[in-house]
Amino acid sequence: MKLTIVFGGAKVDNKRLEQFFLTVQKPGRYSGGEMGSIIKDKSKVDVRFAFCFPDTYEIGMSHLGMKILYGLFNEREDIWCERVFAPWMDFEDVMRREDIPLFALESRDPVSEFDFIGFTLQYELSYTNVLNMLDLSGVPLRSADRTDLTPLVVAGGPCACNPEPLADFVDIFFLGEGEEVDLEVIDLYKKYKAEGGNDKREFLKLASQIEGVYVPSLYDVEYGSEGKITKYIPKDGAPAVVHKRIMADMDKSYYPKNFVVPFTEIVHDRAVMEIFRGCIRGCRFCQAGFIYRPVREKSADVINAEAKALCDSTGYDEMSLSSLSTSDYTEIEPLLARMIEWTDEDKISLSLPSLRIDNFSPELLEKMKMIRKSGLTFAPEAGTQRLRDVINKNITEKDIMKSCATAFAGGYTAVKLYFMIGLPTETDEDIIGIAKLGQKIVDLYYNVEGRPKGKGVNVSISVSTFVPKPFTPFQFCPQISKDEMRRRQQLLRDSITTKKISLSWHDSDTSALEGALARGDRRMGEVLLNAFNMGAKMDSWGESFSYDLWMNAFEKAGLSAEFYSNRERAVDEINPWDHLDYGVSKEFLIKEYNLAIEETTTPNCREKCAGCGANKYGKGVCFEKCKNVL
Amino acid sequence: MKNVRMFFKKSGPLRFVSHLDMNRVMTRLLRLSKVPIWYTEGFNRHPYITFALPLSLGFSSEYEVMDFRFDDENDNFDISVAEKMISDVCPEGIEVIALKEPVFKSGKIALADFKITFFKDSSATAKTLEDFLNLKEIIVSKTTKKGGTKEIDLAPKIKEYKILSDDELTLFIKLPAGGEDNINPKILVDKYLAEIGEQNGFYTVIRTGLYLADGTKFE
Numbered sequence: 001m002k003l004t005i006v007f008g009g010a011k012v013d014n015k016r017l018e019q020f021f022l023t024v025q026k027p028g029r030y031s032g033g034e035m036g037s038i039i040k041d042k043s044k045v046d047v048r049f050a051f052c053f054p055d056t057y058e059i060g061m062s063h064l065g066m067k068i069l070y071g072l073f074n075e076r077e078d079i080w081c082e083r084v085f086a087p088w089m090d091f092e093d094v095m096r097r098e099d100i101p102l103f104a105l106e107s108r109d110p111v112s113e114f115d116f117i118g119f120t121l122q123y124e125l126s127y128t129n130v131l132n133m134l135d136l137s138g139v140p141l142r143s144a145d146r147t148d149l150t151p152l153v154v155a156g157g158p159c160a161c162n163p164e165p166l167a168d169f170v171d172i173f174f175l176g177e178g179e180e181v182d183l184e185v186i187d188l189y190k191k192y193k194a195e196g197g198n199d200k201r202e203f204l205k206l207a208s209q210i211e212g213v214y215v216p217s218l219y220d221v222e223y224g225s226e227g228k229i230t231k232y233i234p235k236d237g238a239p240a241v242v243h244k245r246i247m248a249d250m251d252k253s254y255y256p257k258n259f260v261v262p263f264t265e266i267v268h269d270r271a272v273m274e275i276f277r278g279c280i281r282g283c284r285f286c287q288a289g290f291i292y293r294p295v296r297e298k299s300a301d302v303i304n305a306e307a308k309a310l311c312d313s314t315g316y317d318e319m320s321l322s323s324l325s326t327s328d329y330t331e332i333e334p335l336l337a338r339m340i341e342w343t344d345e346d347k348i349s350l351s352l353p354s355l356r357i358d359n360f361s362p363e364l365l366e367k368m369k370m371i372r373k374s375g376l377t378f379a380p381e382a383g384t385q386r387l388r389d390v391i392n393k394n395i396t397e398k399d400i401m402k403s404c405a406t407a408f409a410g411g412y413t414a415v416k417l418y419f420m421i422g423l424p425t426e427t428d429e430d431i432i433g434i435a436k437l438g439q440k441i442v443d444l445y446y447n448v449e450g451r452p453k454g455k456g457v458n459v460s461i462s463v464s465t466f467v468p469k470p471f472t473p474f475q476f477c478p479q480i481s482k483d484e485m486r487r488r489q490q491l492l493r494d495s496i497t498t499k500k501i502s503l504s505w506h507d508s509d510t511s512a513l514e515g516a517l518a519r520g521d522r523r524m525g526e527v528l529l530n531a532f533n534m535g536a537k538m539d540s541w542g543e544s545f546s547y548d549l550w551m552n553a554f555e556k557a558g559l560s561a562e563f564y565s566n567r568e569r570a571v572d573e574i575n576p577w578d579h580l581d582y583g584v585s586k587e588f589l590i591k592e593y594n595l596a597i598e599e600t601t602t603p604n605c606r607e608k609c610a611g612c613g614a615n616k617y618g619k620g621v622c623f624e625k626c627k628n629v630l
Numbered sequence: 631m632k633n634v635r636m637f638f639k640k641s642g643p644l645r646f647v648s649h650l651d652m653n654r655v656m657t658r659l660l661r662l663s664k665v666p667i668w669y670t671e672g673f674n675r676h677p678y679i680t681f682a683l684p685l686s687l688g689f690s691s692e693y694e695v696m697d698f699r700f701d702d703e704n705d706n707f708d709i710s711v712a713e714k715m716i717s718d719v720c721p722e723g724i725e726v727i728a729l730k731e732p733v734f735k736s737g738k739i740a741l742a743d744f745k746i747t748f749f750k751d752s753s754a755t756a757k758t759l760e761d762f763l764n765l766k767e768i769i770v771s772k773t774t775k776k777g778g779t780k781e782i783d784l785a786p787k788i789k790e791y792k793i794l795s796d797d798e799l800t801l802f803i804k805l806p807a808g809g810e811d812n813i814n815p816k817i818l819v820d821k822y823l824a825e826i827g828e829q830n831g832f833y834t835v836i837r838t839g840l841y842l843a844d845g846t847k848f849e
Contacts, residue, residue, distance in 0.1 A: 016749070019832040021646060022688040028651065033643025035658075035721045263647040263655050315658035315719075317676070347675055 012100050014108065020098065024090040028264035029057030032105035036260040036314065037083075038074045039106055046078040047186050050104050050114040050151075054121075054129035055540070057085040061260070062268035064322060065120060065157065069178055071256030079186060082106040082114075083260070086129045087136070089538070095136060102136035111137040115189065117151045118182075119170070121159035124517035125510060125540040127166060130155070131532040134169070141529065143171050143217055149200045152189070156182070160214075161244075161291050162470040164576040165517055167216035168525035171200070172207055174214075175580060176244030176291075177277070179254055181212035208238040212245035214580065221522060227563060229521060229574040243581045244291070248619040250277065250298040255306050258313040270318035270351070273307040274298065275335075279324035280605035280621055282612075283381070284392045284596050285423065287469035288324055290589075291582045293612060294620035295328075295605060300335040307339060311348055319343065320351040327352075330624075353377075376407050379418040382426075383433025389599045390425050392592075397437065404441050408448040414458045415441060421488045422466040422480040424596065431488050434461065435495035442500045457500055463492065464506035467515045468565075470577045471584060473592035479515040479565040482508060509547040510539065515565035516554075521576040524564070526557040583614035631668045631699040634709060635849075636716065637727040641690040641836075644723030649684040655724075656696060662719040665712045668699035682736035682848070683807060683840060686814055691837040695848065697732060733849040740843035741789060742807035744815045748799040749832040754823065756795040762822045763791055770821050784821070787813050807840065 012020070021027035042048065051070060053060025060066060066083070073081035082104035087095060094100065101110040111117055117139065119130050131141055134153065140146045143153065155166065156174035163173040174181050185207055192203050208215040218238035222231040234240050247253040259271065278295035279288065303321075311319055323329065336350070343350050380400055382388045388395065404415060419434050438459045445457035465485050468474045480488070485508040496503055517524065530553035538544040554561050569575065571590045578586065588611060595602060602610050605621045615622035640647075647655060657677050660667050669675045682695035700707045713729040720726060748754045762768070768784040789804040805813040815835055823831040840848040 015834075016832065018645070019749070019834075027687070028643075028646040028648070031643045031646040033722055261658065263643065264651050265654070269654075315662035317657070317661060347669060 012098055017100065017108070020094050020100070021091075024094060025088065026057075026264060028262070029085065030087065030091060030105070032108065034260050034262050036258050037106055038070075038080070038260075040074075040080040042080060042107060042109070044077075045080040046190050047080075047116070048109075048114045049073055049079060049081040049116045049118055049186070050084050050111045051081050052084040052111070052117060052119045052130075052133055054086055054119055054126040054133060055538075056088055057262075057264075058266040060085045061262050061266045063120070063122065064272050064274060065178075067256055067259050067272075068254065068274075069182065070260070071258070072179055072254045073182075073186075075254070076183075078190070080106075082109075084111055084133070086133055086538070089544070092132075092136065101138050102133055112139050112151060115150050115152065116186070117153045119153070119155040119157075121155050121157040121163075121166070123540060124159055124165075124514045125545075127517060127528055128532050128536045128539055130166065131169065131528060132537045135532075141532075142168050144168070146171075147200065149193075149198050149203060152200075152203075154182075154185070158287065158291060159518075161287070161580060161582055162518065162520070162575075162577040163214065163216065164522040165520040165524035165528060167522040168529075170216065171204060172213055172215055174245075175212050175242055176582070177247050178245075179247055181210060181245045184210050185213060205236045205238075208236075211243055214242045216522065219579070223523075227559075229576060232574070232579045234579075241579055241581050244583060246294075246296070246583075246617055246619075247277075248296070248617060250296045251302045253298075257306075257309050259310065259316075261314050261316070268320070269316075270320055271307070271310045271314055271316040272320055272322050273303055273310065275303055275321050275323045275326065275329050277323070278620065280328055281325060281394070282392055282592075282602055282604060282610065284390070284473040284592055285381070285420065285466060285469075287472050290471045290584050290612070292324070293583050293614035294617060294622050296620040297330060300331040300338065303335060304338050308342055311343075311346065317347060318349050318351065320353060322353070376412050376414065377416040377418070378403065380437065381418065381420050382423055382430060383419065383435070383437055384430045386599055387423060387426060387430045387433070389601050390596050391423055392596070392601050394601055394604065397440075400437070401440065401444055404444055405448050408445050408457075409450045411452055413445075413452050413455045414460065416460045416462065417441075419461060419463045420466045421463055421492065422485060424466075424474055424477045425599075426488075428488075428491060431491050432495045434463070434492055435497075435501070438496065438501045439498065442498060458502065459500060460502045460504065461496075462504050462506070463489070465508050465511035467511055467518055469518050470575065471582050471589070473589050473596055475519065475575065475589060476569045476571055476593055478568050479512070481562075481566055482512050485511070507542055507545075510542070510545055512561065512565065513539065513545075513547065513550050516561040517564075519576070520564050523557070523559060527553045527559060530554075530556045583612070583617065585613040588612045631702055632705045632707075633697055633699055633732050634712065634729055635732040636696045636698070636729050638694050638696070638720075639690075639692050639725040639727060640685065640694050640723065641725075642723035644721075645688055645690050648687045649681070652681065652685075653679065659716065659719060659721075659724070660698060663712075663715040665715050666701050666704035666707055668701040680736070683739050683742070685837060686816065686835075689835045689837055693727070693837065693839050695736065695840065697736070730849065734842065736848075737809055738842050739808040739840050739848050740806065740810060741804055741841040741845070742837055743802065743804050743839040743841070745836040745838050746801040746803065746815060746819055747834050747836075748801075750798060752799070752823075752831045752833065753826060753828050754799050754831065754833075756793045756799060758826050759799070759801060759822060760793055762825055763788060768818070768821060770817050772817060784813065784818050787811070788818075802838075804841075 021030050053066055070081050073079045084104050103110055134141050152171050154172040155170045156178045160173045160175055188207055204215045207213050208218050218235050220233040224230045276297040278292040280295050281289055283289050381393045382391055438461050441459050442457055468477045468479055531550055534549050536549055656679055660677055667677045670678050679696055679698045685691050709729050717726045765785055769781055770784055771779045772782050773779050787806055791803040794800040
């Protein structure tokens with residue numbers, strides 16, 4: 001590090017700080033200096049942006065959105081965007097003991113000195129890390145207690161679609177895709193400061209006029225006697241409805257030509273190429289399938305060129321194609337054929353996550369064999385056709401069997417299946433259906449000609465608990481209680497009789513909390529604060545999560561988790577996110593909810609427009625020529 | 631395929647990169663350099679690289695050694711061109727000293743030099759350090775490969791040393807290194823600091839050289 005910084009009262013210079021790194025595990029996640037990281041002269045930039053990922057370095061550095069915005073912001077000479085991650089507990093102890101404030105990896109400057117402290121909200125269980133990172137920065141947690149213009153605390157990402165639990169702490173939320181709106185707010189800030197402005201409230205009012213900007217402090221909320229919201233009242237000219245932003249043309253949308261390539265191992269340590277946003281499928285449980293609408297593809301030419309450039313600049317020998325459902329990419333086979341030409345030559349292995357079963361053609365499988373063989377993963381989500389119809393997972397048992405048969409004949413011996421329990425209308429028969437489906441796949445293996453000789457099969461079943469999410473047709477549904485989760489888990493465990501099926505669970509306690517936070521209103525801020533003060537952090541890491549602590553936090557705030565998670569919400573109830581517009585109309589969600597109850601499926605976006613409302617953006621799948629993809 | 635030996639310095643942010651991670655970092659560096667390296671055959675093809683002697687996490691080094699190979703079609707590739715190609719892509723913290731054809735097998739390494747610098751606020755002094763190093767017996771417990779601990783005497787392991795005390799206190803020391811016998815200077819220095827009652831004494835370690843048993847520089 002070229003810069004020498006003496007931290008506030010601590011007098012911890014860089015040399016000493018680095019020795020502290022060596023007293024904790026994996027010091028590489030605090031040291032910075034990675035290839036591709038961007039160092040600027042801070043005296044020559046106008047705006048400093050601390051991009052905070054509220055989880056560990058290994059998780060945050062794997063996140064594509066951060067790479068995109070880091071590259072985009074730093075393309076601008078007047079902005080220096082730096083990375084900040086949540087320290088692991090061992091280093092947090094050192095920081096608190098030695099009075100070391102949270103610092104950015106590039107400059108090692110304290111985060112509190114930045115103009116913007118920006119958080120990406122990828123999952124609800126990271127919310128206490130947001131508070132902890134603010135606290136480690138020495139910044140007051142509540143927006144109202146930060147009276148100066150800077151640092152401005154901003155946040156975006158998928159969880160910003162119901163930002164209310166964090167409304168007390170965050171000054172500005174960015175709704176939808178950040179590439180444009182973030183820079184518009186930064187530009188407004190630059191202009192505001194240049195003109196001598198220094199009043200936070202005034203700045204927030206101006207910012208709230210930008211499309212995609214939600215300033216929670218400019219809204220009053222009224223509650224009825226039952227605790228339900230009766231009214232959202234915008235103030236100071238803030239819009240009654242805030243609309244999300246999207247990048248209409250993916251080919252013209254910024255994509256980084258280089259990544260920060262970490263020295264230490266991270267979760268996804270490879271080049272990643274985004275191929276489209278959104279998903280045509282409309283699975284009714286899936287928030288991503290609704291909030292990223294409409295589907296917008298990048299063209300194969302652009303993907304191929306950008307992917308090659310990225311591999312050349314990073315030195316990565318692995319590349320993955322990223323989207324919500326890779327095989328739905330309209331030009332997937334020609335794209336792979338072209339990419340394989342140079343990936344083979346450069347000894348780069350290509351991986352394709354998020355493959356769906358139903359259009360898993362033998363040709364694609366053949367190409368995947370040329371590529372490095374990774375595991376075969378399917379997500380039927382539910383054990384019976386009836387329930388798959390309810391959730392609009394438009395795949396049949398026949399599809400699954402056909403795909404597995406192709407895969408087995410092609411040499412695969414292991415299949416991983418993802419399921420959820422607790423889906424709306426689920427019965428015991430549906431749960432037993434999961435075990436039955438697993439058994440059928442095991443039986444199928446032994447009937448496939450050309451299966452690998454002398455090898456057994458392993459069907460691994462991974463089960464998570466359904467969490468109803470905002471902006472999905474199931475946003476009205478109750479989440480099943482914790483006791484019921486346990487009963488259904490036990491039922492499934494008892495239904496599996498072969499050792500060829502291995503069963504794994506996602507922790508149900510965290511799912512219960514996730515459920516409450518996902519659909520929480522802004523009174524939840526007090527719960528978060530209580531939980532934080534009681535020591536909650538890193539809640540998505542099983543080892544540090546305490547359900548009882550959280551229940552105490554609810555009780556202390558006079559609220560109950562059940563109110564948020566376990567009750568059926570009337571379709572005309574005002575939800576905490578109803579004043580935010582993510583493209584899909586509430587009428588559509590209600591219609592889809594009713595179809596779900598009737599066990600009726602909805603065709604995907606390419607087969608037939610379901611009228612969700614996202615065509616108002618004038619781009620994407622809604623305007624593709626109708627073609628039959630199946 | 632021709633064996634090539636790269637000598638380089640490791641410092642700065644690379645200090646925090648473990649031996650295991652170093653493998654990945656150097657693989658990517660070689661790929662970026664476009665030097666025609668030899669890849670292993672088989673399903674999972676990767677560049678063939680080996681390090682002469684692992685370096686402890688946190689240490690810098692002025693003399694790291696890594697071997698790789700030119701691929702079959704490029705046996706006669708100009709080694710000085712390769713040196714330039716790799717130098718050009720090195721990040722801060724990796725500095726190429728030279729590329730040469732290997733002289734000795736890496737198993738021949740028997741000794742290493744270290745430069746240990748104490749932080750200014752440390753209570754370490756030249757006098758107490760010298761007294762400590764001259765003790766007839768310096769017993770420490772060392773973790774064995776099997777996970778247990780055994781007691782060893784460091785006193786006879788100290789081959790030579792020099793203490794420099796001006797602005798900072800610096801210890802230059804030669805210790806056994808390599809497969810036969812390997813002494814991490816950290817256990818010696820930590821023992822010393824414990825003896826003088828210093829809890830959180832900070833110091834930096836630089837490995838400055840590698841030698842054969844007879845003192846010949848490892849090349």
